[in-house]
Amino acid sequence: xxxxxxxxxxxxxxxxxxxxxxxxxxxxxxxxxxxxxxxxxxxxxxxxxxxxxxxxxxxxxxxxxxxxxxxxxxxxxxxxxxxxxxxxxxxxxxxxxxxxxxxxxxxxxxxxxxxxxxxxxxxxxxxxxxxxxxxxxxxxxxxxxxxxxxxxxxxxxxxxxxxxxxxxxxxxxxxxxxxxxxxxxxxxxxxxxxxxxxxxxxxxxxxxxxxxxxxxxxxxxxxxxxxxxxxxxxxxxxxxxxxxxxxxxxxxxxxxxxxxxxxxxxxxxxxxxxxx
Amino acid sequence: xxxxxxxxxxxxxxxxxxxxxxxxxxxxxxxxxxxxxxxxxxxxxxxxxxxxxxxxxxxxxxxxxxxxxxxxxxxxxxxxxxxxxxxxxxxxxxxxxxxxxxxxxxxxxxxxxxxxxxxxxxxxxxxxxxxxxxxxxxxxxxxxxxxxxxxxxxxxxxxxxxxxxxxxxxxxxxxxxxxxxxxxxxxxxxxxxxxxxxxxxxxxxxxxxxxxxxxxxxxxxxxxxxxxxxxxxxxxxxxxxxxxxxxxxxxxxxxxxxxxxxxxxxxxxxxxxxxxxxxxxxxxxxxxxxxxxxxxxxxxxxxxxx
Numbered sequence: 001x002x003x004x005x006x007x008x009x010x011x012x013x014x015x016x017x018x019x020x021x022x023x024x025x026x027x028x029x030x031x032x033x034x035x036x037x038x039x040x041x042x043x044x045x046x047x048x049x050x051x052x053x054x055x056x057x058x059x060x061x062x063x064x065x066x067x068x069x070x071x072x073x074x075x076x077x078x079x080x081x082x083x084x085x086x087x088x089x090x091x092x093x094x095x096x097x098x099x100x101x102x103x104x105x106x107x108x109x110x111x112x113x114x115x116x117x118x119x120x121x122x123x124x125x126x127x128x129x130x131x132x133x134x135x136x137x138x139x140x141x142x143x144x145x146x147x148x149x150x151x152x153x154x155x156x157x158x159x160x161x162x163x164x165x166x167x168x169x170x171x172x173x174x175x176x177x178x179x180x181x182x183x184x185x186x187x188x189x190x191x192x193x194x195x196x197x198x199x200x201x202x203x204x205x206x207x208x209x210x211x212x213x214x215x216x217x218x219x220x221x222x223x224x225x226x227x228x229x230x231x232x233x234x235x236x237x238x239x240x241x242x243x244x245x246x247x248x249x250x251x252x253x254x255x256x257x258x259x260x261x262x263x264x265x266x267x268x269x270x271x272x273x274x275x276x
Numbered sequence: 277x278x279x280x281x282x283x284x285x286x287x288x289x290x291x292x293x294x295x296x297x298x299x300x301x302x303x304x305x306x307x308x309x310x311x312x313x314x315x316x317x318x319x320x321x322x323x324x325x326x327x328x329x330x331x332x333x334x335x336x337x338x339x340x341x342x343x344x345x346x347x348x349x350x351x352x353x354x355x356x357x358x359x360x361x362x363x364x365x366x367x368x369x370x371x372x373x374x375x376x377x378x379x380x381x382x383x384x385x386x387x388x389x390x391x392x393x394x395x396x397x398x399x400x401x402x403x404x405x406x407x408x409x410x411x412x413x414x415x416x417x418x419x420x421x422x423x424x425x426x427x428x429x430x431x432x433x434x435x436x437x438x439x440x441x442x443x444x445x446x447x448x449x450x451x452x453x454x455x456x457x458x459x460x461x462x463x464x465x466x467x468x469x470x471x472x473x474x475x476x477x478x479x480x481x482x483x484x485x486x487x488x489x490x491x492x493x494x495x496x497x498x499x500x501x502x503x504x505x506x507x508x509x510x511x512x513x514x515x516x517x518x519x520x521x522x523x524x525x526x527x528x529x530x531x532x533x534x535x536x537x538x539x540x541x542x543x544x545x546x547x548x549x550x551x552x553x554x555x556x557x558x559x560x561x562x563x564x565x566x567x568x569x570x571x572x573x574x575x576x577x578x579x580x581x582x
Contacts, residue, residue: 007383011372018371018408085367090424093333093361094384095353275336 004096008104009111016074016112025070025113029120032066033059037124052128052138053229056145059121060225063149064218068156068185070116072177074109075160079271081170088276098271106157106264113153117146141229148221151256155217156181158263165270185218192219210245214255224252284347285310286432286463287332292341294327294487301327303487304341309465311431314458316474317467318571319484325467326364328484329434333361346431357386360430362421364437370410374401374420377409378427387428395423400449415446422453433457435466439473451477471567481567485575495567502573504565505537510550511559520556524549532558 016022036058037051079102082088091101125142160177167173192212195204213219227249285308294302302324309315319325330336332343334351345355368377374396382392396405399419409417418438425433435454439447455477458464468474474481481498483491491498511533512520521529524546527536538546543562550560565573 003386004384007380011369011376011380014376015369015371086363086365087368089330089333089335089363090361090366090381090421091384092335093356093359094381095356095386096384275330 001100004100005104005107008096008101009108012105012108013111016108021074022112022115025116026119028070029066029116030123032062033121033124034127036062037128051133052125052135053141055124055128056138056141057226057229059124059145060222060229063145063152063225064222065185067113067117067149067153068181068218071109071113071153071156072160072163072181074112075105075157076164076173076177077170078105078109078161079164079274080167080173081164083168083274083276084170088274092276098274099268102161102264102268102271105161106154109157110150110154113157114146114150117149117153121146121149144228145225148225148253148256151253151260152217152221155256155260155263156184158260158267161267162263162270165267165274184216188216189219206246210247214252215259217256217259220252220255220259224249224256227252286313286346287465288342288344289328289332290342292328292331292343293339294324294331294336295339296327300487302331302338305484305487305489306341307482307489307492309432309463311463312458312461313480314454314464314478315466315480315482316478317465317482317484318469318471318474319467320575321469323484323575324487325484326436327487329361329436329467332434333359358431359434360425360427360432361434362425362436362438364440366417366421368409368417368420371408373406373408374412374416375405377420378423381424382427385428392427395426396420398426399423399453415442418442419446419449422450426453426457429460430462432463433465435464437467437469439468447473471571475567483571483574490577491574495570498570498574499565500540502565502570503539504569504573505539506543506565507535507537507563508546508550509533509535509561509563510557511561512556513558516556520553523553 013022033055037055079088082091092098121142125139129139159180160173163176163180164170164173167176192209196209199205213223223245227245288308290306290308292302292305293300305324305328317325317328327336331338332345332350334349334355343350345352346358348354372380375393378392378396379389382389393405396402399422401416401419401423404412404416409420412420418441422435422438425435438454439450442450451473454464454466458479466478475495479494481491481493481495482489483498491501493501510520510524514532517529517532517534521527521534524534524536527534547560547562550557
C-alpha cells in the first residue's frame with residue numbers, strides 16, 4: 001500500500017520538477033515575499049518590532065492569496081486530466097486502489113507545495129537573518145507561517161481534487177478552480193466586510209461573523225497566524241478581529257485541519273464513483 | 277488446449293447487458309477465453325467493444341449477467357493483479373522518460389523495475405528509453421503502452437485498438453509480440469478496426485454489432501458460415517468481351533474485363549473454364565472474401581435482424 005502511494009507521489013514530484021512547476025511556484029513565492037520584506041519593513045524600525053515578525057504578518061496575507069492559487073493549479077488536473085489522457089484507465093487497471101491513488105497525488109502535491117514554500121519564504125527569512133534583522137522568536141513565526149501555509153495548501157489541494165472528480169474535462173475544472181479561488185479568497189471576505197459595515201453592532205457581528213471566518217480555510221489561516229503573532233493591533237483591517245473573538249484562535253487551526261480532512265474525504269468519496 | 281484451461285477459462289462473460297440512458301451498449305453478450313488464446317474483437321465504432329472492456333476491468337457495472345476474470349470478480353484486487361490493459365488512446369506524461377513511465381507502472385503492479393525494464397528492449401524502445409515521452413512518435417508511445425501491458429507476465433491482456441494509427445512495421449512488431457506472449461500462455465483479447473491485418477494473427481474472432489455478439493468462431497469457419505462468393509475478374513481484349521462473358525455464364529462487363537461471382541465449391545471448375553478460353557484471356561484476378569467481407573456480412577446480417 002505505502003509503496004504504491006509513494007510511487008504515485010514520486011511521479012507527481014518528478015513531473016513537478018520536470019515541467020518546472022516547483023521552480024515557478026518557489027520563484028513566485030520568493031519574489032513576492034522578498035518584495036514585501038524589503039518594501040514593507042520600512043516602518044518596523046520606528047515600531048520596535050522584530051522585522052522578521054512584521055514580515056511574517058505581511059507574508060500571512062500573501063499566503064492567503066497565493067497558496068490557494070498554487071494549490072488549485074496543482075490539483076485541478078489531477079483526476080479529470082488523467083481521464084482525458086487515458087492514463088487513469090491504465091493506472092486504475094493496475095492493482096492500486098482509488099484512495100491510494102488519490103492519497104499518492106495529495107502527498108506528492110503537498111510535498112511540491114511544501115518545497116516551494118520552504119524555498120520561497122526560506123530565502124526571505126535567510127536574507128533577513130543574514131542582514132541582522134532576525135531573532136529566534138521571529139524565526140519561530142516563520143516556521144509557523146510555512147507549516148500553516150502547507151495546511152492551507154492541503155485544504156485547497158483537496159478542494160481541487162473535488163472539482164477535478166466532479167468534472168470530466170480539465171478545462172471545466174480549471175474554470176471551476178478559478179471561480180472557487182475568487183469566491184473563497186476574495187468575495188467571501190468582501191461579503192463578510194459588507195455585512196459588518198452594514199450593521200456593525202448587530203447579531204451578525206457578534207454571533208455569526210467569527211464563525212463565518214472559521215468556515216473559510218483562507219480566513220481561518222489568516223486569523224490563526226495574525227493572532228499567534230500578537231501584532232494584530234499593528235496590522236489593522238480584518239486582523240483586528242483576533243482580539244475580539246469569542247473563542248481561542250487555536251480553534252482556527254483546528255478548523256483548518258478539519259476542513260482539509262473534510263475536503264479530502266469528499267474527494268475520496270467522489271473518486272470512488274468515477275467511471276474513468 | 278488442455279483439460280485444465282477448458283475447465284477454468286481466463287475470462288468468462290455470461291449474458292452481460294449494459295444500458296446507457298435507454299441505449300443498449302452491450303446486449304446479452306456471452307463468451308469465454310482460454311489460456312493462450314489470441315482473440316480479436318471486431319465491431320464498428322460504438323458497437324460496445326470499449327464498454328465491454330471496461331466492464332471486464334470493473335470500471336463499469338453491468339446491468340445483468342456475470343463476469344469472472346480468472347475466477348475473481350472484475351475489478352477485484354485478484355483480477356487486477358492478473359490483468360493488463362492498454363486503453364485506446366493514452367498520453368503518458370510528456371515530461372517523463374519512457375524508462376520512468378515503465379518504472380512507475382512496474383511499481384504499481386508490484387514488479388521490480390529491474391525486471392520490467394528489459395521490456396523496453398523487446399518493444400524496440402531501448403535506445404529511446406532515456407528520452408522524454410513527449411518526443412516519441414505515435415508508434416513509439418503505443419509500443420511503450422504495450423510494454424506497460426506486458427509487465428509482470430499477466431494472464432489476461434486486453435488491448436483496445438493497439439494498432440490504430442501505426443505504420444505497417446510497427447503493426448508487425450505489435451502482432452509479433454502478441455504472438456510471443458500468447459505462446460507463453462497469456463490470453464490476449466484485442467479490439468480492432470483494421471480487419472485484414474488480423475487474418476493470420478488471431479485464433480478466434482468475436483464480432484460485436486450494436487452491442488450484440490453476432491459471431492464467435494475461427495475465421496475459416498466464419499468464412500464458410502457466411503458462404504460469401506469468390507469474386508473473379510477476367511481481363512480480355514474489348515472485341516472478345518462478349519464472347520468471354522458468354523462462355524463464362526454472364527457477368528458484369530466493364531470495357532476490358534468481365535466480373536462475376538462464384539461459390540467456393542465452384543472455384544476450380546470456373547478457373548479451368550477460364551483457362552480453356554486460352555489466349556482470349558489476358559489476366560485473371562481472384563478475390564477471396566477477406567475478413568472485411570466476412571465482417572460486413574455478419575454485422576449487416578445482425579442489422580437486418582434488428
